[in-house]
Amino acid sequence: xxxxxxxxxxxxxxxxxxxxxxxxxxxxxxxxxxxxxxxxxxxxxxxxxxxxxxxxxxxxxxxxxxxxxxxxxxxxxxxxxxxxxxxxxxxxxxxxxxxxxxxxxxxxxxx
Amino acid sequence: xxxxxxxxxxxxxxxxxxxxxxxxxxxxxxxxxxxxxxxxxxxxxxxxxxxxxxxxxxxxxxxxxxxxxxxxxxxxxxxxxxxxxxxxxxxxxxxxxxxxxxxxxxxxxxxxxx
Numbered sequence: 001x002x003x004x005x006x007x008x009x010x011x012x013x014x015x016x017x018x019x020x021x022x023x024x025x026x027x028x029x030x031x032x033x034x035x036x037x038x039x040x041x042x043x044x045x046x047x048x049x050x051x052x053x054x055x056x057x058x059x060x061x062x063x064x065x066x067x068x069x070x071x072x073x074x075x076x077x078x079x080x081x082x083x084x085x086x087x088x089x090x091x092x093x094x095x096x097x098x099x100x101x102x103x104x105x106x107x108x109x110x111x
Numbered sequence: 112x113x114x115x116x117x118x119x120x121x122x123x124x125x126x127x128x129x130x131x132x133x134x135x136x137x138x139x140x141x142x143x144x145x146x147x148x149x150x151x152x153x154x155x156x157x158x159x160x161x162x163x164x165x166x167x168x169x170x171x172x173x174x175x176x177x178x179x180x181x182x183x184x185x186x187x188x189x190x191x192x193x194x195x196x197x198x199x200x201x202x203x204x205x206x207x208x209x210x211x212x213x214x215x216x217x218x219x220x221x222x223x224x225x
Contacts (some may be wrong), residue, residue, distance in 0.1 A: 005206070032212045034213075034214075036154075042218070043202060043216040043217060043218050043219055044154060044202070045216070046213060046214070046215075049212065049213065051212075058149050089116065089154065091154075093212070096143075097142075097206060097212045097214065098156050098159055098167055099120075099146075099154075099156065100156065100216060101153045101154040101155070102153060103152075103153045104153055
């Protein structure tokens with residue numbers, strides 16, 4: 001099965017700074033690369049995703065970059081705000097879009 | 112905006128009892144999933160369901176688990192004889208069709224087995 005690793009496991013940033021989370025995966029057949037945000041006690045919510053034929057995608061303050069050769073993709077959050085504090089999960093998938101979640105990164109934005 | 116809904120939000124049961132967790136996927140979605148998340152851990156895939164049959168299941172989804180789509184709207188997860196280690200948040204998710212990868216998650220059912 002897919003082996004997914006996220007780094008770092010925790011990230012503390014000053015409000016206004018950038019945050020970057022990296023996700024590595026093992027299955028070269030993975031073709032869909034989403035990032036989910038989960039606030040305490042809430043459902044995972046899709047914040048951005050990218051397909052294997054695209055290298056980068058941006059949506060306002062959030063961007064995802066994909067390096068298929070190296071089998072990793074990263075989440076970039078710019079101009080962080082307190083409401084960005086949450087746990088972020090990468091969840092690459094193959095085929096029937098069975099998501100394989102990483103262990104999560106707890107992001108804390110300090111005001 | 113349409114949402115995946117799950118009931119109940121919390122379920123407390125005694126070890127060995129049967130539980131049924133209920134989900135109503137988004138109405139035009141065709142692919143359905145159950146995931147679970149043990150407190151403080153990552154979300155784990157349990158099972159995917161399409162065209163009234165299981166398409167894939169994980170090692171966690173053993174003979175104690177079953178899924179059913181009893182009518183056109185509900186999607187249920189049954190655990191026949193609960194164990195302490197079944198305590199977790201269970202999320203239902205759905206996806207519209209084979210051309211769209213986006214999974215939408217329900218708000219979850221917190222299952223506590225005592």
